[in-house]
Amino acid sequence: MSAFNIGIDTGGTYTDAVVMDTRERKMLASAKALTTRGDLSLGVLEALQRVLAASRGQLDPQQIGLVSLSTTLATNALVEGKGSAIAVILLGFDDTMLERTELKTALPAAKVLRIAGGHQYDGSELAALDETSLLAELEVLADSVEAYAVAGVYSVRNASHERRVQALIQQHTGCPVTASCDLSEALNGPRRALTAAFNARIIAMIVALIHAVQTALQAHxxxxxxxxxxxxxxxxTAAAVMEKPIETILSGPAASVIGANFISGLKDFIISDIGGTTTDVAIVCKGWPALNEKGARVGLHRTMVKAIDMRTIGLGGDSEVAVDPQGKVSLQANRVVPVSLIGARWPSVAKALQTALSQGMGLGIATLFLLRPEGFDPSQDPSDLTKAEKSLLAALGEEPLPWTQVVSSVSDRRRVLRFVERGLVQLAGFTPSDAAHVLGRQAQWSKEVAELACLMIGRSYGKISYNEAKREAECQAFAQEIFEVMVAKSVHVLLESLAGCSFAVNDPLVSLVARGHSRLNHLQVSLQPSLPLVAVGGPAPVFYGEVGQRLGVETLIPTGSEVANAIGAAMGLIRVQAVVSVGLREQGGFTLHHGSEPLIFIDASQALAEAERLARQAAEIKAQQMAGQVLETKLQIERLDIPGLSGDLGLISASLTAECLARPLGA
Structure with a gap:
């Protein structure tokens, strides 16, 4: 066994790295660097350099047995509606099935094509695959699509049509293609289609991240x-994830749960992982979080990705602060770069804010800035940009420019928002992290810039007067209002997770507790968790002391909580599943489905025995393909039988799931 593992977590704001001593089971060193959206390798390399420097003299590269990565990039991208331009090819889908995919609402920009083909429940052909129509459509889509997804009716019973379409697309376009049968063994075709579409949308992003990490490792x-x-x-393995990046949905939060379990020493607790973009809440019992067998959610849409049972909302330290015309403060689901962060790096930000403040007009919009992601390469910009888009994009660089200096028309505004959606441009603005700087709860960035932005937004919405004697107190009050909204929303999602149900936003009792009050007329109200609260993530120390007080429990923020994701990544295990099903045939005998051509058996017991062998074999092969040393393989059988018949005589159907637990080789 090698002595050390490295864990890396790439989040929306920071990239974290840790070195774990696997023999002593403790953290040797940790480090943080800003995530560089334009070239992810820069942030990864910086975090890696810092953590290796911090552990210098205690290890050398030859002692490192494993490097493990977790990330919130996939989750964040799908929540924020970002990713590659995709086309979804549906084989044999009718109108009802198309509607059930939810593609129109989940991915409104995706091109969706229906082609004749697909299979029936028993694996026989539903209709011949229309290759001619497919090739004609590929000609039309050639310049507008970056990745494809293909889903066929009952492809988990027979994947031949999906495989043929996958091969044709790769042959004629060279683009990555996701086949839905590779992502799930479940029969639900519409949800498999949606899962495949999400996967196609984020392939380029995750591949770029993995290449960035590999580049950084080679450099050292x-x-x-x-x-x-x-x-x-x-x-x-990295190779497996590059084919199925959708499985990294909730990767960062899952790693944080494993990390929180490790650093807290608790086996039963509720964890809240708050980052820059999202807050993720899960219940941990007996040391491992429950899995959501229905599939992880992306926003309002459920996928077929098995993930920990976690509530994820677009709420983090970098959430955009919004104020409506009535003066009500809210936090948007989208992430913006905190203005105090860019202000700490570029003095021009403070100067621009001071100039706008002195002019006194459009103060709210004047707090917004635009910049290209750090490490961006103009030569990598999409080829489908119009001349006007290229001209606008050329005006932007890594140093932030005021929104008002870049956007001078409605058309410019639309172009910029499209750039932001595609990840070509970053929007910077006022966030809860900036409000925390105003309140003195955070101090790593520019307090001056945070106060200027707070003043300008406050004045634009009538929160702060022009009376200089009241300026500081009113700024503090406005920042505190933002802090209160952040805490109340955090308490609300924790209560929902603890109760296992959703509450209305205006539920009087829940809202009372969330706002930190305990009395409703003549009713004394308290809602107290039966589990300890563990909070991890960079913003946790800022907000979760107050969150715990409102819930009536002490918040445990363990040492290392700010890098819990990276710790969890470093200490993880391989866990894979394989599913084989057996079903009664109308003609007599049994059909065994195992991902390839169906097998036919006359005897039920023989079919079950072969199904068990194939399930165990498939699970262990998967683990070995992931460079794992098999520790144990468990088998679970769900079966339906005719009542009153003994043994296997009454078998109607059975589903056999083999789960293999393995240790990564070298760990």
Missing amino acids: GILAPLMVVKGDGSLA
């Missing part, structure tokens, strides 16, 4: 295998 002479945390908390 680290030859250890690279693994990635999946949404169920287990590890997979």
Whole structure:
């Protein structure tokens, strides 16, 4: 066994790295660097350099047995509606099935094509595959699509049509293609289609991240295998994840749960992982979070990705602050770069704010800035940009420019928002992290810039007067109002997770507790968790002391909580499943489905025995393909039988699931 593992977590704001001593089971060193959206390798390399420097003299690259990565990029991108331009090819889908995919609402920009083909429940052909129509459509889509997804009716019973379409698309376009049968063994075709579409949308992003990590490791002479945390908390090889990046949905939160379990020493607790973009809440019992067998959610849409049972909302330290015309403060689901962060790096930001403040007009919009992601390469910009879009984009660089200096028309505004959606441009503005700087609860960035932005937004919405004697107190009050909204929303999602149900936003009792009050007329109200609260993530110390007070429990923020994701990544295990099903045939005998051509058996017991063998074999092969040393393989059987018949005589159907637990080789 090698002595050390490295864990890396790439989030929306920071990239964290830790070195874990696997023999002593403790953290040797940790480090943070800003995530560089334009070139992810820069942030990864900086975090890696810092953590290796912090552990200098205590290890060398040859002692590193494993490097493991977790990330919130996939979750954040799908929540924020970002990713590659995609087309979804549906084989044999009728109008009802198309509607059930929810593609229109989940991915409104996706091109959706229906082609004749697909299979029936028993694996026989539903209709011949219309290759001619497919090739004609590929000609039309050639310049507008970056990745494809294909889903066929009952492809888990027979994948031949999906495989043929996948091969044709790769042959004629060279683009990555996701086949839905590779993502789930479940029969639900519409949801498989949606899952495949999400996967196609984020392939380029996750591949870029993995390449960035590999580049950073090579630069330091680290030859250890690279693994990635999946949404169920287990590890997979980097190569496997590049084909199925959708499995990294909730990767970061899953790693944080594993990390929180490790650093807190608790087996039963509720964890809240708050980052820049999202807050993720899960219940942990007996040391491992429950899995959501229905599939992880992306926003309002459920996928077929097995992941920890977690509530995720678009709420973090970098959420955009909004104020409506009536003066009500809210926090938007989208992430913006905190203005105090860019102000700490570029003095021009403070100067621009001071100039706008002195002019006294459009103060709210004047707090917004635009910049290209750090490390961006103009030569990598999409080829489908119009001349006007290219001209507007050329005006932007890594140094922030005021929104008002870039956007001078409605058309400019639309172009910029499209750039932001595609990740070509970052929007900076006022966030809860900035409000925390005003209140003195955070101090790592520019307090001056945070106060200027707070003043300008406050004045634009009538929150702060022009009376200089009241300026500081009113700024503090406005920042505190933002802080209160952040805490109340955090308490609300924790209460929902603890209760296992959703509450209306205006539920009087829940709202009372969330706002920190305990009395409603003549009713004394308290809602107290029966589990300890563990909070992790960078913003946790800022907000969760107050969150715990309102819930009536002490918040445990363990040492290392700010890098819990990276710790969880470093200490993970491989966990894979394989499913084989057996069903009664109308003609007599049994059909065994195992991902390839169906097998036919006359005897039920023989079919079940072969199904068990194939399930165990498939699970262990998967684990070995992921460079794992098998620790144990468990089998679970769900079966339906005719009542009153003994043994296997009454078998109607059975589903056999083999789960293999393995340790990464070298760990």
